[in-house]
Amino acid sequence: MMRSSAKPFQCFLIALSTLSLATFAPTAKSEDAVKGLGVEVELVDAGGEPRRLVRLSPEIGQIQEADMIIEMKQQVSLGGAAMPSQPIPAQKMTMKVEVTDVSSDGDISFDFEYTDMKVVDDPNNPSPIAATLEKMLEPMIGSTGRGVVTNRGITKQGEFDIPEDLSPQLKQMLAGMKDAMNRLSSPVPEEAIGDGAQWKVIQRIVANGMKLTQTSTHTITNLSGTGFEMSVEIEQKADPQEIENPMLPAGTKLKLDSLESTGSGKTTISESAIFPASSKVTVHTVSSMSIDVAGQTQKMKTDMTMGMSLQPIGE
DSSP, X not given: OOOOOHHHHHHHHHHHHHHHHHHXXXXXXXXXXXXXTTEEEEEEEOOSSSOBOOOOOOOTTOEEEEEEEEEEEEEEEETXXXXXXXXXXXXXXXXXXXXXXXXXXXXXXXXXEEEEEEEEOOTTSOOTTHHHHHHHHGGGTTOEEEEEEOTTSOEEEEEEEOOTTSOXXXXXXXXXXXXXXXXXXXXXXSSOBOTTOEEEEEEEEEETTEEEEEEEEEEEEEEOSSEEEEEEEEEEEEOSEEEOOTTSOTTEEEEEEEEEEEEEEEEEEETTSSSOSEEEEEEEEEXXXXXXXXXXXXXXXXXXXXXXXXXXXXX
């Protein structure tokens, strides 16, 4: 049996981080797929008449500021024994996005900055890992980057300015934050759509060294002349695989044995902006992993529920 030490706990944090980032695409980068953009958009139902093309059309110089709050609850068993449930504090990330260019074919260039990141702990039930999470987030404040998204909400390019003096672990995390930002936009079909329209978005993702496939089903519940409201259903699957992550302690191996993830939410899109006007999604994930430290292996099972909300500042 693996002896209790800091390493299993650190592995637990890394595994939890991997799952949470995979859930909301944080450390996720799309692999090449249809048209080289890493995204497949399949129209299932065009919806009722009248129908129209949905395209993003922000103005150059437009600025969006929003808070993204991630909350999670989890139950973990290690080596077949249930671990004491620890409260995980919410993480609040404040983002600013500015449109810098709109090309003649509709590609939208933008700059972004994480202006603040903080842990929102419950004073009545403080988390023992709050301080650790706070330290992980602090160096990311002020991080900047840029990207290009099509007028259908499909990310074409993304860059993140990562300081050279950061540790490899933080560089890995910042690289993931870049792709989280890139994937906040919501791809729409090429065809004209109306109320009740439904489409699927398929993305092949690499999240903190873990490969998975995410399929989201989008259904319009209210279409106006300037945007729409939609419901979203999410499913994620991953095959058994070794997970390579520079944040793991030296000599440690982490293997994903199984993963099943489902979720749902609601999103409001304004076509005059590149990010959702608001969004709220909840995802439930059950995973099994094997942790090998110095030749000793333990099984870890995680049952986790995560919620993500995106809300414009000032609303």
